Amino acid sequence: MSETGVYSSEIHTSGAATIxxxxxxxxxxxxxxxxxxxxxQAIGEVPGFERLREVGRELKRHTIENLDYYLSTFADNVERxxxxxxxxSTAADVCRIVVETVEAAAAQEVVKGKTMVGEEVELNQxxxxxxIRAVETDLGEFIxxxxxxxxxxxxxxxxxxxxxxxxxxxxxxxxxxxxxVPEELTSIARRALREMFQKAGVGLSGANFAVAETGTVVTVxxxxxxxxxxxxxxxxxxxxxxxxxxxxxxxxxxxxxxLSRSGTGQKLTTYTSLLTGTRREGEDGPEEMHVILVDNGxxxxxxxxxxxxxxxxxxxxxxxNTCPVYRKxxxxxxxxxxxxxxxxxxxxxxxxxxxxxELPFASSLCGACRExxxxxxxxxxLLLHLRAEAQEHAPQHSKxxxxxxxxxxxxxxxxxxxxxxxxxxxxARWGQVLLARQGWIRKIPAYPVSQWTKxxxxxxxxxxxxxxxxxxL
Amino acid sequence: xxxxxxxxxxxxxxxxxxxxxxxxxxxxxxxxxxxVTFNPEQTCCGxxxxxxxxxxxxxxxxxxxxxxxxDADYVVAPSGSCTAMVRVFYPELFAEDPALLRKSxxxxxxxxEFSEFLIKVLKVEDLGARFSHRVxxxxxxxxxxxxxxxxxxxxxxxxxxxxxxxxxxxxKLCCGFGGTFSVKFPEVSxxxxxxxxxxxxxxxxxxxxxxxxxxxxxxxxxxxxxxxxLKTLHLAEVLAQR
Numbered sequence: 001m002s003e004t005g006v007y008s009s010e011i012h013t014s015g016a017a018t019i020x021x022x023x024x025x026x027x028x029x030x031x032x033x034x035x036x037x038x039x040x041q042a043i044g045e046v047p048g049f050e051r052l053r054e055v056g057r058e059l060k061r062h063t064i065e066n067l068d069y070y071l072s073t074f075a076d077n078v079e080r081x082x083x084x085x086x087x088x089s090t091a092a093d094v095c096r097i098v099v100e101t102v103e104a105a106a107a108q109e110v111v112k113g114k115t116m117v118g119e120e121v122e123l124n125q126x127x128x129x130x131x132i133r134a135v136e137t138d139l140g141e142f143i144x145x146x147x148x149x150x151x152x153x154x155x156x157x158x159x160x161x162x163x164x165x166x167x168x169x170x171x172x173x174x175x176x177x178x179x180x181v182p183e184e185l186t187s188i189a190r191r192a193l194r195e196m197f198q199k200a201g202v203g204l205s206g207a208n209f210a211v212a213e214t215g216t217v218v219t220v221x222x223x224x225x226x227x228x229x230x231x232x233x234x235x236x237x238x239x240x241x242x243x244x245x246x247x248x249x250x251x252x253x254x255x256x257x258x259l260s261r262s263g264t265g266q267k268l269t270t271y272t273s274l275l276t277g278t279r280r281e282g283e284d285g286p287e288e289m290h291v292i293l294v295d296n297g298x299x300x301x302x303x304x305x306x307x308x309x310x311x312x313x314x315x316x317x318x319x320x321n322t323c324p325v326y327r328k329x330x331x332x333x334x335x336x337x338x339x340x341x342x343x344x345x346x347x348x349x350x351x352x353x354x355x356x357x358e359l360p361f362a363s364s365l366c367g368a369c370r371e372x373x374x375x376x377x378x379x380x381x382l383l384l385h386l387r388a389e390a391q392e393h394a395p396q397h398s399k400x401x402x403x404x405x406x407x408x409x410x411x412x413x414x415x416x417x418x419x420x421x422x423x424x425x426x427x428a429r430w431g432q433v434l435l436a437r438q439g440w441i442r443k444i445p446a447y448p449v450s451q452w453t454k455x456x457x458x459x460x461x462x463x464x465x466x467x468x469x470x471x472x473l
Numbered sequence: 474x475x476x477x478x479x480x481x482x483x484x485x486x487x488x489x490x491x492x493x494x495x496x497x498x499x500x501x502x503x504x505x506x507x508x509v510t511f512n513p514e515q516t517c518c519g520x521x522x523x524x525x526x527x528x529x530x531x532x533x534x535x536x537x538x539x540x541x542x543x544d545a546d547y548v549v550a551p552s553g554s555c556t557a558m559v560r561v562f563y564p565e566l567f568a569e570d571p572a573l574l575r576k577s578x579x580x581x582x583x584x585x586e587f588s589e590f591l592i593k594v595l596k597v598e599d600l601g602a603r604f605s606h607r608v609x610x611x612x613x614x615x616x617x618x619x620x621x622x623x624x625x626x627x628x629x630x631x632x633x634x635x636x637x638x639x640x641x642x643x644x645k646l647c648c649g650f651g652g653t654f655s656v657k658f659p660e661v662s663x664x665x666x667x668x669x670x671x672x673x674x675x676x677x678x679x680x681x682x683x684x685x686x687x688x689x690x691x692x693x694x695x696x697x698x699x700x701x702x703l704k705t706l707h708l709a710e711v712l713a714q715r
Contacts, residue, residue, distance in 0.1 A: 016660040324647045324668075328661050362658060364651025364665070365524065367618035381565075387526030405530075408522050412530035415485075415516040416537055425489055440697050451656035455663045456694035459490050466483050466492035470511045473499055 011358050015329030024160055028330045031159045035321040038265025039372065046261065056258045057375040060312035063212075063245050067302065070212040070245045071293065077215025081277025083289035091296050095126035098204070098237060101290050102132050105235045107201025111193075113219065113226035114138035115206030116315060117239040117294050119151055119337040120350070123204075134204075135196045137225035139189055146173045152331030154338065155263050155317035160330055193225065203229035203286070207240040208314070209255055210291075213248045216276040217291060220259060220269040227273050236286035238275070241294050243311040255314060258374035263316035297350030306385050310345045312375045319369035319379060325362055334359060341369035341379045345386065353389050360386035407448075422467065429461045436460040476508045477594075480545035482538075482559075482584070484552045485517040486686045494686060497713035498551050498587055505595055512541050520558040523566065524652040532566055539563075539576045547594060548584045551709050552685050553616020554652075556586040561619045586616060588684055588708055592625040598632045604714045605635030609678040611669065611692075613685035614647050626684050626708050633711060641672040650691035666695045674703055684708045 018024045043049045063070055075085040088094040094117070102110055110127060112118060112134055124145070127134040136145040140158035144151060146169045151157030158166070163180050170176040176188040205226050209218040217238045219226045230236045246255060252274075260266045279285035301307045320326045320340030331339035335356065338346040344363060348356040360383045369379040391405065414420045435441045440457040444450055452458055479502055483495045502509050519535035522528075538559065542548045550556050563577035591597055610630060616622050630638050649655070649665025656662075670692060673681040681703055683689050693705040 012658070012660060015658075019660065019664055324649070324665050325658075325661055328664055360526075361654065362661075364614070364647045364649060364654045364662070366614035366647035366651065368614075368645070368647065371618060384524065384526075384562075387524070388528050389526075391526035404525070405527060408525065408527045408530045412519075412522060412527075412533045415519075415534045418514055418516060421516045440694070442698075448653070448656040451659045452694070454659055455698060456659075456666075456691065457697040458694060459690055461489050462492045464492065466488040466495040467511070467513050469492050469496065470513070473496060 009358055010335060011329065011333045011362055014335075015333035015362075018330040018333060019328055023162065024330060025328075027160050027162060028327055031153075031156065032321040032327045035156070035264065035317070039262055039318055039321065040265075042261040042265035042267065045267075046257070049261070052254060052258060053374055053376055056254050056314075057312060057377075059246060059251050059254065060314075060375050061309075063247055064243065064302065064308055064311050067242065067245065070247060071242060074210055074212040074215055074245055075291075075293065077212070078277070078289075078291050079215075081215050081289075083215065083277050083291055086290060086292045087295075088292050089295045091121035094121040094239065094292055094294055094296065095123055097290075097292055098123060098239075099126060099130055099132070101235065101237055102127070102202050103130075105201050105288070107233075107235070108133060109196060109200040110134045110202045110204055111137050111196050111200040111225075111229045111233060112141070113203070113205035113221070113229040114141050114157070115204065115239050116151070116154060116337060117206055117241050117296075118204065121239075121294070121296060123239075135193070135200070137193050137196070137223075137229055138221070139186065139223060139225075142189055142193065143169060146170075150332060150337050152339070153317060153320055154315050154340070154342070155320075160332075197228045197232050200233050202235045202237060203231075203233035204237045204239070205230050207238050207244050208259065209246050209252060210240050210244045211247075211249050211252060211274075212245055214276055216249065216274050218252060219273045219275070220256065220271065221273075222264070222266075222270040224271050227271050230273060230275055231285050234286060235288040235290070236275070237290045237292065239292050239294060241296075242298050243313070259314050259316050262318040262372065262374040301349045307345075307349055307382060309377055310342070310349060310382055312377055313342055313346075314374060315342075316374055318372040318374065322368045322372045323363075324366065324368065325364065329362070334362075341383070342377075345379065345382050348386055348390070353386065353393055357390045357394075360384075360390055422465070425461060425465055429463070432460050476506060478508045478510065478544070478546045479590075480542045480548045481509060481511045482515060482518070482542070482548050482550040482555065483511065484550055484555045484686065486690065487551055490690065491686050491707065494551050494707040494709050497707070497709040498549070500713050501591075501600055501709065502549070504600070505591075505597060507595070510545060515541050518555045518558045519566075520555060520562075521652060523558065523562060528566065535563060535566055536573060539573060539580060542580065542583070546583065547590065548580070549587055549590045550584070551587045551707065552687070553586045553613045553620055553622065554685050554687055556584060556589075557615035557619035559584045586620060586622060586684065588625040588629055589620065589622045592628055598628050600629065600632065600712050602632070602712050602714050603634040604711050606680055607637040607639060607676070607678045608680045608682050608711065609639050609641045609673050609676045610644070610708075611641075611648060611673070611681055611683040611688060612645050613683050613688045616684055617645060622684075626682075629708070629712055630682070633714075636711075639676045639678055641676045641678070643668075643672055646672075648688045648692055650688045652687070655691055662691070663695065666692055670696060670701060670703060674701070678703070680704050680706050680711070682706050682708055682711055 143158040153159040326340040344359040519531040523531035567573040
C-alpha cells in the first residue's frame with residue numbers, strides 16, 4: 001500500500017468487476033473502439049505518417065538524452081518572458097508551490113484545466129486541505145471530480161460514464177434539471193463553469209509540450225476551458241512534467257499532428273494555445289505566469305538507459321484504446337491515475353516497482369500498443385524489462401512451500417536435461433489418466449494450471465511425444 | 474543445388490501436446506525435397522521464464538539452444554512465438570555476453586517460423602493441399618508484430634484446394650493467451666478468448682487456424698469447456714491435408 005493509494009493487486013478484483021458489469025464493459029468497449037477507429041481514419045489521411053512517427057521519436061530521444069540542456073534553456077526563456085520557474089522534485093513540492101502561489105495571489109478559487117500531473121500529485125486534495133476551492137473545468141474532469149473518482153483514461157477521464165450517470169451527478173451536485181441530451185448536459189456544465197472562470201483568482205493548467213527555444217507552454221484541447229484558465233485569471237500556473245520538453249518551435253507541428261491524430265483522430269484539436277510569458281501591453285493574459293517543472297519519479301526513469309524510453313510518451317492515449325486488456329478491465333483497475341499499457345510502465349516507474357508489482361504482468365504482450373504509439377515506444381519490451389525488475393525485487397513469501405521462482409528454477413533444471421525432461425513427460429502421461437476424459441482435463445488442482453482450468457479445459461499430453469515419434473518418421 | 478538441410482525446432486508444446494503438428498511439418502518439408510533433421514537434445518526456448526521476468530532461468534535454458542543447430546542451413550519452428558523468442562529476444566537476453574550474443578545473432582539469421590520459411594526461403598505457395606472447409610486465420614501476436622508475418626500464412630492457405638478462407642472481425646486482436654498471462658490473469662485472458670471465438674464463429678467458419686500451438690491450446694480449451702462447435706487446427710495440419 002502506498003500513500004498515493006496504489007493497490008496494484010486490486011487490479012484483479014477491480015478488473016473482474018468491470019468485466020462483470022455489463023454497463024461499464026460496454027462503455028469501455030464502445031468508447032475505446034470509437035477512438036481506435038477515429039485514429040485509424042485520421043492517420044490514413046496523412047501520407048507518410050510512419051515517417052512522422054520516426055521523426056517524432058527521434059526528436060523525443062534527442063531531447064530526453066539532452067534533457068539538462070533543454071530544461072535550462074526552457075527555464076531561462078520562461079523567465080526572460082516574464083514568467084517564474086519553480087522546480088519540484090516530489091508531489092509534495094508541487095502541492096506546496098501551488099498552495100504558496102495561490103495564497104500569495106490571495107485567491108480562494110482555482111480553475112483547473114485538465115492536468116495529469118495535477119492528478120498524479122493529488123493537487124485537488126492538497127488545495128482542499130487549505131480551504132482553497134479547485135474546480136475542474138474540463139468536462140470529463142468536472143464529471144469525475146463530482147463523482148470523486150480518478151481519471152479512467154489519460155485523454156478521456158470520464159470515458160466510463162454514461163449520460164445517465166452524468167445527469168445524475170449534475171442533479172445531485174449542481175442541482176440541475178434532469179436531461180439525457182448531451183448538448184443540454186454540456187450547457188449545464190458550461191453555465192456552472194462560466195461563473196467560476198470569472199471568480200477564480202488563479203488558473204491552473206498542465207502542458208502538452210514545452211518549447212525550449214522560446215519558453216512556450218503549449219496546451220491542446222477541444223473545449224476552450226484551458227484557454228480560459230490560462231488567460232482569464234490574474235495568475236496562471238502551469239504544471240509541466242520535465243519530459244514534456246521539445247527543442248524548437250518548428251518541431252511543434254510534428255507533435256501536434258502526432259498527438260491529435262493518435263489521440264482523438266482529429267487533424268488538430270479545436271484549440272491549440274501557445275503560452276509565452278505574461279501579458280504584454282495592450283493584450284490580455286495573466287499578470288503572473290508560474291511554470292512548475294515536475295520530476296516526481298521522472299529522473300529515476302531517466303537514470304535507467306532502458307526505461308528512459310517511456311519518457312518519450314506524449315500521452316495521446318492511443319495505447320489504451322487499442323489494448324485488449326485495458327478495453328476489458330478499464331482504467332481504474334490500474335490503481336493510479338495512469339492506466340493502460342503506458343500506465344503499466346509509468347506507475348511502477350514513478351512510484352517504485354514495489355508499489356505496482358502486478359502492473360507489468362497485466363499484459364498479454366500482444367504488441368498492439370507499440371503498433372499505435374506515435375513515437376514508437378517499444379512498450380512490450382519495457383514491460384518485459386519491468387517484469388524482470390519486479391522479480392528481482394520480489395518479496396519472499398516464506399509461507400508458500402513452492403514459490404514461483406522455485407518452480408521456474410526446477411523447470412530450468414529439467415529443461416537443460418533432456419533425459420529428465422523425457423522422463424518427466426512419461427511420468428505425467430502416466431499420471432494424467434486419472435484426470436483425463438476424452439483428450440481433455442477439466443480440473444487440475446495444482447497452481448498454476450488450476451488457474452487455467454477454472455474456465456478452460458487443459459489438453460492431455462499426447463500418447464507419444466514428437467521425439468518418440470521422430471524415430472519412426 | 475544441394476538439398477537444404479533444415480533442423481526442426483519442434484517447441485516443447487508441440488513435442489508434448491501436439492506431435493501431429495511436427496509430423497505435418499516433416500511431411501510438408503520432405504515433399505519439398507528438404508533434408509529434415511531433429512536434434513533430440515532440444516527442449517524449450519526459454520520463453521516462459523523470460524516472459525515471467527526470470528531472466529537467469531531463461532538464459533540457462535536458452536543458451537543450450539544456441540549450440541543445438543550448428544550443422545543446419547536453417548532452423549524451422551511451427552511457432553511464431555518461439556521463433557520471436559530466438560530472433561527478437563535472445564539478443565536482448567544475451568546482450569551482456571559478447572560470445573553468446575554473437576552466437577545468437579548468427580542463429581537469428583537461420584531461424585524461421587514455418588510459414589515464413591515456406592514463403593520467404595523456399596518460395597513456395599502451393600503445397601498441393603486440399604481442405605474443403607470454411608477456415609478463418611487467427612494472427613498470433615508474436616508472429617504478426619514481432620516478426621511482421623501476416624501474409625505468408627494467408628498466401629499458403631489461399632492455395633489450398635477447396636478451402637473457403639474468410640477473415641474474421643478484429644483478426645489482429647490478441648486471443649488472450651499471452652504465456653503466463655493466461656494463468657496470472659485468467660479473468661481477462663478468458664473473456665479475450667471468448668471474443669476471439671465469437672468473431673471466428675460469426676464468419677461461419679468451421680475451423681480457426683493459427684500458426685501457434687499456444688493460442689490454439691487456449692482457444693481449444695475454452696471451446697471444449699463451453700461445448701462450442703468451432704474446431705481448431707494448426708496451419709501445418711491444414712497444409713499437410715491431401
